[in-house]
Amino acid sequence: MAVKAMAAGEVAKKVINNEPLFILDVRNGDAFADWKIEGGNIQYLNIPYFDLLDGVEEVVSDLPTDRDILVVCAKEGSSIMVAEMLSEEGVHSAYLSGGMKAWSEHLEPVKVGDLKNGGELYQFVRIGKGCLSYMAISEGEAAVIDATRMADIFLDFAQEKGAVIKHVFDTHLHADHISGGRTIAEATGATYYLPPADAEEVVFEYQALVNGLEASIGSTKVEALYSPGHTIGSTSFIVDDQYLMTGDILFIDSIGRPDLAGLAEDWVGDLRESLYSRFQELAGELTVLPAHFMIIEELNEDGSVSKKLGELFKENHGLNISDEQEFRDMVTKNLPPQPNAYQDIRKTNMGKITPDEEVQREMEIGPNRCAVR
Known part of the structure; x- marks a missing residue:
């Protein structure tokens, strides 16, 4: 199943409108701690991509079922792969198109x-x-x-x-x-x-x-x-x-x-x-x-x-x-x-x-x- 891309503009609208969003950020912990997508109704989970290479089964139970899930990385490549892995586990998610670089420029x-x-x-x-x-x-x-x-x-x-x-x-x-x-x-x-x-x-x-x-x-x-x-x-x-x-x-x-x-x-x-x-x-x-x-x-x-x-x-x-x-x-x-x-x-x-x-x-x-x- 092809995973959905979410553009930075769509995420920005969610932040401005205070819409619920769950972000699975797969960058390294120091990058996440330094800078992330912020919003009043955003929840986060930070697990580095390399910790997910063997599968996302253990992560699935930590993901909500009542809000959109967005996978985020620096440039989008890792987030696409994680979103595809989630899809194989029956979890619907999107990835941030262009990654945090695109988020920085919107x-x-x-x-x-x-x-x-x-x-x-x-x-x-x-x-x-x-x-x-x-x-x-x-x-x-x-x-x-x-x-x-x-x-x-x-x-x-x-x-x-x-x-x-x-x-x-x-x-x-x-x-x-x-x-x-x-x-x-x-x-x-x-x-x-x-x-x-x-x-x-x-x-x-x-x-x-x-x-x-x-x-x-x-x-x-x-x-x-x-x-x-x-x-x-x-x-x-x-x-x-x-x-x-x-x-x-x-x-x-x-x-x-x-x-x-x-x-x-x-x-x-x-x-x-x-x-x-x-x-x-x-x-x-x-x-x-x-x-x-x-x-x-x-x-x-x-x-x-x-x-x-x-x-x-x-x-x-x-x-x-x-x-x-x-x-x-x-x-x-x-x-x-x-x-x-x-x-x-x-x-x-x-x-x-x-x-x-x-x-x-x-x-x-x-x-x-x-x-x-």
Whole structure:
């Protein structure tokens, strides 16, 4: 009996809709512990593939009968074989098409809301990696913010919406994923913006993203707000006085880490000033749209990630530490592991190296690690 393939998009829908799913993950235990498919209604069993080569009979009794079963591995090959073995035992299951690599690359577009004068704002949720990208569309023009390397998804989406991409922004030089910003700009003739303080080693041409810069698409205004701390160049955006795109400086349940260029002690003061001074002066009704989410619980019911700034100042622990030394200690002494291959990712985003596609996929494997825990 042929086993069923389940696409990453189908799994993403189950996660967003909180549907029940049982995952038999056949990767090695360390890979599973480091990074897995997460969801509020997901159950797991991790048994390495090599432990199942002699048969799956002993596993069958551990599998539920009241929910879909999905077999997962790194690239799909091992999961296909295990799913076929389960089928021979009378257990219906599916395998994740493309494995965890496909899960890492899936983008789920979610409409965040309407802009002034009929425009729309979309969030692209990279649910397996925690990355969040954006496209603002107004009167047939579009701007893209913090695009991932899967550039075709943004190009195709703009075409579907009948919009021409005019501006492409990166809020900072990313260290956890490869930017698709330059690729999109080259394909469309759009202007590519990058903060100059992050671009001292960049080897390509770009437009300087500086504080107060205003760019328009149709009748929508995108205004830059310098907000260093995650990197020295980190820059946020205020869109139509409705939305605050915070890059990796502020998340829903945490704040940005300042150490990915090895300068945590130097940048922690900038981080505090951005969060406790610059953002405090902004309207609490602004909807915060970060460039990442940390945990699946940060997703709203529709799959988007957002919250009012005023609510974050009440609820986000990182915004409520009055003692400056306590804040400094929390930020510099409470850091998670560095993202996988982050130095090579930074070099790629600088244009210094150009790995082939498969190498880029390998570089990005693993969870998001942009936040202070």
